[in-house]
Amino acid sequence: MNALLLRTVSSRLFWPVVMLLVLVLINVIAFPDFLTVTVKDGHLFGSIVDILRNGAPTLIIAVGMTLVIATRGIDLSVGAVAAISGAVACSILLGSSDPGNPATVAVAVIVALVISLVLGVWNGFLVSVIGIQPIIATLILMTAGRGVAMLITEGQILTVDSAPFKELGSGFWFGIPVAVVIGAVIFAVAALLTRRTALGMLIESVGINPEASRQAGVRARVLLFTVYAFCALSAGIAGLILTANQTAADANNTGLFIELDAILAVVIGGTSLAGGRYSLAGTLVGALVIQTLVTTVYTVGIPPIVTMVFKAAVVTAVCLLQSPTTNAAFAQLRQRLAARTARVKEAAAS
Template sequence: MSAVIARLVASRLFWPVVMLLALFAINLIAFPGFFAVTVRDGHLFGSLIDILRNGAPTLIIAVGMTLVIATRGIDLSVGAVAAISGAVACSIILGSPEPGSLATVAVAVTVALLISLVLGVWNGFLVAVLGIQPIIATLILMTAGRGVAMLITEGQILTVNSPPFKFLGSGFWFGIPIAVIVAAVVFGAAALITRRTALGMFIESVGINPEASRQAGVRARGLLIAVYTFCAFCAAIAGLILTANTAAADANNTGLFIELDAILAVVIGGTSLAGGRYSLVGTLVGALVIQTLVTTVYTVGIPPIATMVFKAAVVTIVCLLQSPTTAEALRDFRRRLGLRAGKGVVAS
């Protein structure tokens, strides 16, 4: 039994799950109906549903960010890509004579996603081909991307009246929010492709030792470009959801600081910023922790401006609990308990 507990505590998912359960408990105490899920007009509503729906954009971006970080990189431009994606979609819809047409929305979404692929290839080119440090390469697009979005919207907040587009952000399918379904599809596809094929192993090998991977026959450059492209694609999907939810493209605020939430979710989930092994399940738990923390701040009545402070505190606590020093301390503690137990058996 003690061996099973020790194995659970040693898992990188243990402390994030404990943190998530602790946040659930706080919400349950402050709001007894926290776990209640109701059905209205065939749609699911409740605090848990809100957490899943509001946390979907962060999870989608965090999935792409996980693969980037696994290659020993980082992508700071995802918020800007999300803003560009929303701006492109809304500008196309507004410029169409039939903004409420499904075909118009399909074209707008497709163009936005294609542009995100170009932006992702640009990031990958800077990192893989030109050898620029990922934090600098993506900082370029992070800085310029907001300006590009402002140019697309001409500095205005573009409000659209298109039910098919709004459905992407606030619609339901079989009672489940569309945003949650999209996030589940992205997560499932990434897990399937990286864990059921050799791609995940290649990503980890490039993150651990790019030169050794290259000599072993892994095409590191192509892999890096693909990973950054996928991350930008995820950011575009999240941007479309965020924009559709408000039915407006705001170049200044769409996806603002979402790159930080995505990185926090990845770190909380146990993926090392040094590259190598990663955990998509851990990222899922991390995204839930981030969104539940935001919900807890509102539920308890803490001023929303203090949210970033609490996020920093949670990340600090989880990282300390996951640190090698803490793990070594726990191993020493278990050894001492074992020695004491052994002495007790001998004495008896």
């Protein structure tokens, strides 16, 4: 029993799940109705539903970020890509004669996502072909992307009046928020493609040893193009959700610091920034921890300006508990417990 407990504690998901449960418990103590979910007009409402809806953009980007980090990379440009995606969609809707037409909204969404995909291919080109370090390659777009979004919006906040577009951010499908459905679909697709096929193993091999994987016949360049393009596409989708929720494109604030939240979610979930093995389930838990933490800050009346301090505290605590030193200590304890159990059995047998 003790050995099983130690193995559970050593799991990468154990401490993130514990942290999530602690945050939920704090909210339940502060507001006993925190876990209550009600149905109004066939739609689900409640604090838990709000956490899932507000955390969906972070989760969507974090899924793409997980695959990028698994290849020993990083993408700092996702916030800028989200802003560009929202700016493109809103500019197309405002330039049309009927922004409420679903066909017009579909064109705006498709064009925004295609541009996001192109930006991801650009990042992949800089990293895999030119050989620029990922942090520098994506920093270029992170710096220039906000300026591009400002050029698209001409420095203005573009407010749109389009019911079909607003549906992406605040609408419901089958009683569930649209953002939650989109996030769940993207997570499921990524999990199926990387865990039910050889794609996940190939991504991990590139992250563990790029040279060895290349000599083994793995097309690392194609994989890098793929993961950076997927990450940017995820950022574009998240940008559309954020913009639709606000019914306005704000080049300065849409997706601001969301790249940091996505990276934090990946790290909390147990994926190493050194590349290699990754955990999409851990990323899901990490994204929930981040959003629940933000909700907790508002729930208990802490000034929102210090939210980043609490995020840093939570990440520090989880990282310390997941550190190699802590894991080694648990491993030694497990070995000692196993040795003691063996001695007890030998003594009983004799």
